[in-house]
Amino acid sequence: MKTNSTKPTVLIALLFLLAFSSCKKDSETKNVAEATADKTEQIDSKILKEKNAAEKAIKREKELKLLDSYKDRQYKNDFVDENGIPISYTVKRLIGEKINLGTTGVIKDIDPKGKWESYELKISIQEITNQLKINGILQDEIKTFQQVYELEHKYNWGSVTNNGRGINETYEPDTEKAEKRVEIFQEIDRYSPTSEESRTKWKQAYSALIKNSGILNMNSYENFLNYKNPSSDISATKNETKALSDNLIFSINVDNLRVRTSPELNSEKIENLAIGSQVEFIEKSNNQTTVEINNKEITEFWYKVKTPSGNIGWIHGCCFDK
Structure with a gap:
């Protein structure tokens, strides 16, 4: 009697295992299908980009060849059309x-x-x-x-x-x-x-x-x-400028930092700032300049600021804390 009573339980367990295995297999199949679809989409996107780039390059090559042919012909007077009329x-x-x-x-x-x-x-x-x-x-x-x-x-x-x-x-x-x-x-x-x-x-x-x-x-x-x-960089630049505008005060972390009239190393000096001086941010330059600080090369943008004395000029991005 005891053995017979366990048969339905074993049968239910087997059915449950079969159902679970089937669901798991279906889930795995679905995941594989989705991953394959994503990979296929990425490959298709890459192929499309490469195709567009190739077509663009071919078009540009034809344009430059056409331009070159006109340049070669513009100082020559021996071109005529089918009716013998000169072509310039x-x-x-x-x-x-x-x-x-x-x-x-x-x-x-x-x-x-x-x-x-x-x-x-x-x-x-x-x-x-x-x-x-x-x-x-x-x-x-x-x-x-x-x-x-x-x-x-x-x-x-x-x-x-x-x-x-x-x-x-x-x-x-x-x-x-x-x-x-x-x-x-x-x-x-x-x-x-x-x-x-x-x-x-x-x-x-x-x-x-x-x-x-x-x-x-x-x-x-x-x-x-x-x-x-620069289409791809416009939003990033705007976000960066906004972030800087939200934190207008910079603290100078070196002594005798030069404030200059333009964002270039050789531009005229306005004044020197002591370490710990606080300046107000105005705008960021488009160009970067490499300087050497403590035997280490630092490439940074320039920042237009207002100094504690009221002067407005440019400082290199190497030497302040935002």
Whole structure:
């Protein structure tokens, strides 16, 4: 009797185990299916992005080839249509406003007799609209951009200040070889103050400007657009600015921190701040600069602040607590 009474219990237990196993298997199958679907979706998204990027690259290549063909033909007069009528190809370049990426500030070298010379390098970028025309009629427009390097050299070896030859060079990454930019950098390097101290200061200044301006990574029109309209970074920048605005007071954590007229190491000094000074935040710069503090290199943005004395200027981001 005892053995017989346990049979229904065993049967129920077996049925429960079978049901549980089936549910578990169904759940696992569902999870695998969902994971597979997610992975497939990710792969499809990646393939679509790669396809769009490839199509975009092909389109851009065709645009630049078309631009190049118009440039080759615009000074030649041996093109005619099927009726023998001359065809004139022209490329009209419309240059946009300069977008400044930074300056070294003025580096001045003065000798014991009072004679002096100064150097300043400015880097900027400009959008170019290339209008392609046949017999004066617009056929297409292709956008490119150029990097602009302006070196101003002044000297006074007597009673009159003169402007030296300087540099005003441009480089168009989409249509010119990278060697041209290298040649521009070499030409900048040939300009050098007389004294060793000023020469070192000048080389450090223009090297830092080239490195920190971002110009070395701006090698296509797409790079230019990303700099001009940083869509993915807009919300992050707004949130960061708001966070800074919510905490307006910065506390200086080094002694004799220089407050400058612009966000550059070589700009004019306004005053020095003592350690523990508190300043009011106003805005953050677009450019970053590398400085050395206690034998450690620190790359940071600049911050426009109001000092306890009422002056308004820029301090480097290395040396304060938010």
